[in-house]
Amino acid sequence: MSLALHLPALQVVLPLISAPLAVLLRHGGLAFATVTAAAWTAFACAIGLWLQIGQAEGGVISYAIGNWPPPWGIEYRVDRLASFVLLLVSGMAALVLPWSRASIEREIPRDLHYLYYAMFGLCLTGLLGITITGDAFNIFVFLEISSLSSYVLIALGRDRRALTAAYQYLIMGSIGATFIVIGIGFLYLMTGTLNLADMALRIREVENTRPVLVALAFLTVGISLKLALFPLHQWLPSAYTYAPSAVTAFLAATATKVSVYVLIRFYFTVFGESLVFDKLPLPQIMLWLSLIAMFGASAIAIFQDNLKRLFAYSSVGQVGYITLGLSFDSVNGLTASIVHLFNHGIAKGAIFLLIGGLVIGMAKAGAVPPAPTFDRLAGLAKRMPLTSFGIVIGGLSLIGVPGTVGFVSKWYLIVAALEKDQFWLVGAILLSSLLAVAYVWRFVEVAYFRAPPVGQEARCEAPLALLLPAWLLVIATIWFGLDTSLTVGSALDAAQQMVKSGR
């Protein structure tokens, strides 16, 4: 079937077309329908690609855009890792978009709705494009598309601080993107190609030259900024806190994850493990930065008063686990990273969606939802039992309680640490979970063990349209915690493919 052959192109092109269409339609409802349809088709494409990968020779699908064969033309290249990330990104978009219809009603002025959908479509395009493309410069282009649209999305938040947060993210994101393009420029200079696979072959001859090392440094810092690796995470908490709820949920579940993907792509596919991990002290640096993130950011999270901000800091901590897995430079370590990328995506997505429902449930009809600060959350379990319980389950996953997805990722991290005979790291991983216990506990205590403020005892559960998608994700965090065949299976395949290609 010819359509099936063009899935890689459709994957990106459909959301890309949906965005200008949404602008031209100038109508919230129609824009919603267009972008959502595009997101769902993209999700279908991702599933299709995932199925195709299983049969594809060598587990790679290569698609030449415009029939210009690589390395001259732009190549879309789907391997196991890319297909897994595509699933996550398009799946989250397919879920968050319908959710956001009810939520932006209250958070974004009505005449801006169609623009919101357009930006969402663009952001989705960018994230999918980064993942699927096999061309270094194309990565940069899509990165800019996703970043610029996400600045706008964040700035749509009702809180006035959303604007500063978006502005700050804009500055930082631009610096990051600049670094990335400088890095890519160096690589182009030294290898004469922009195709990643081609670049990986040619870089072997020049891998000890200074420009290549400089390129690695620029790329590492640039991407670390995008994925909020400590200490370059400072843009993230404010951006997540003040953005509209739907945006927070979508970006938290996908944006940093795609950045991690880019990092893995450059480290393992382009530079190769032997350069990155064996010759340079990168694993050590990454290990320590990850540890600082796991402990530092989680500790800061404990003291936050705003629930969104608390979980934003927790995201920084959780990114630490992902990069920790990378630093092991082993199949199990990489598996842990990839699994956690997915697992944390759905758990955090669930939490932010539930918080979004929570603030809307708390607001009076027609009013702007208040910030979810702890003093407003007292006795929440009585008022919104389902929302509270969902957040607790998401929190348990962040802690890594068995039966949730968080446990699966931590298990592989621990196995990877044991493989290296790093027993102290096992201790560190387990200890850092206690910090997660502490910040999740803060929510539990306030929601379950404090009496609701006088006059606010009535049930005010979030609307079903908000609750349903969120609970789908909550169930997914348990489902994939028990049945790991899809997640761990894909991640293991992807990790093996990556490590093989890097050697």
Next chain:
Amino acid sequence: MSADFPVALILIFGAALIPPLRGAVRRAYMLLLPLAAFICLLAVPQGMHGQVELLGHNLVLMRVDKLSLLFCYIFLLAALLAVIYALHVEDTLQHVSGLIYAGSALGAVFAGDLLSLFIYWELTAVSSVLLIWARRGEHSAATGMRYVIVQLLSGLFLLAGGLMHWRATGSLEFGQIGLTGTAGALILIAFGIKSAFPFLHNWLMDAYPEATPTGTVFLSAFTTKLGIYALARGFPGTEELIWIGTLMAAFPIFYAVIENDLRRVLAYSMNNQLGFMVVGIGIGSELAINGAVAHAFADILFKGLLFMSMGAVLLRTGTIKGSELGGLYKSMPWTTGFCVVGAASISAFPLFSGFVTKSMIMSAAADEGLLLTWLVLLFASAGVFHHAGIKIPYFAFFSHDSGIRCAEAPRNMLVAMAISAALCIGIGVFPRGLYSLLPFVVDYEPYTASHIVSQLQLLFFSALAFAVLMRTGIYPPELRSVNLDSDWLYRRAAHGFATTFHDTLTKTRAGLAAGIFAHAEAVIGLIDRQRRPGGLLMRSWPTGNMALWVMVMLLAYLLFYYAGNGHA
């Protein structure tokens, strides 16, 4: 039902259906759950069932053998009794968490590998803490937090030890582990926390008296006995356990004597009973293991019974301080009677359950020629009689009339206590039934002349001393407001010793703590300053600052790369 179905899930998932049910339907349903689990269990033959694969490991969810079955029966029985005891409570949180807790303890007993053991282990911790928080006060919130942190820590030790064990042996099977290497030590610490080893025990005295009246009954049955089961499975015949157990049996006595909160007295006495079991496991002979698990079985019943009677007192009078109670036998005759049965059992009177089980451990110790251990256990037995056998019923129900007049305990509580009491006596009179369930074939006769005579001597001399002191008036008139324990013998001898013992310990601890607290306060102060608006933790960083960090990172990477790569 298939043998592969994990019975524990009946309780765990069954508990999830409780919230929508109301009234009589809910009560009937809750009673049905342990019974249903029991019936399912009858159909399961011995062997390894329920093998599933998780994370690339073969897990055994249903290892059914005599040891696990024995603990399973008593856990189900305890769950049933605790449910009956809690039937009058209208608190969904307690019902759900209590049954999930019982179910996860059951699952842990059947776990045939360390990973599923760990999973259930953590589940018991998380579900049981809710029983403490269910009392809903500042104090119980703090206690619960301490409790759950200790319990989770125990799980972490288990996970770390289990993983190292797996690395060393290549198998996750939960069988004999033994104190070899770091892995064994870590796992022993994990089990030791649950079984309340000396210095790892504080959570027990801290938490059990703080739970709800019905919650404590749940708590007393499962956590520590799960620890005993795990020890019996993983560390039988580990010599260190003999000494640990001996210490455990002896030292809580002193604390129990000077304690005023009667439920806390029971917590100390529980620790002391656990000491007997740990000694038995440490000896490791067939008789000793039999004795240890049989005593665990009996202890769940009589300690449960004692906690139930104290819970009834707390429920009706609102206090559980020995100095504020007294004379309750007039108001609560049935409760008094049941409490006395429990007291007689724990003191190991002949024809009561404690006698037929504890004497097995004593005999095993004697058989092995462990004179010191045997003497300490003898001393501990006398101590038990005094603080649990006499002090508990005496201060609560007799003593000098406190003037409190209250209603008899609710009927469901009385039923639960009656069943427990009947079982205590039944086991004492017909020990063969229990003996046939034990893991090894029993060739032991508790009712020999020498056993009975020596035990009665011990008990009667204690009682005689008590009676003589009362009669001759040396027994001091009550100073209820000041003293914790108005027993002349203790005031002059044991109490003085205990107080000194306690004081020294407290002083050393206080000295250490003062140093630690001084530093901790400084740190907390620092953190507190930083979390205020504008502090380091709350600040949104200025953009320039962030950009600076980017430059720093870039420079750092470049430097490291050049240094790491030599001169390329």
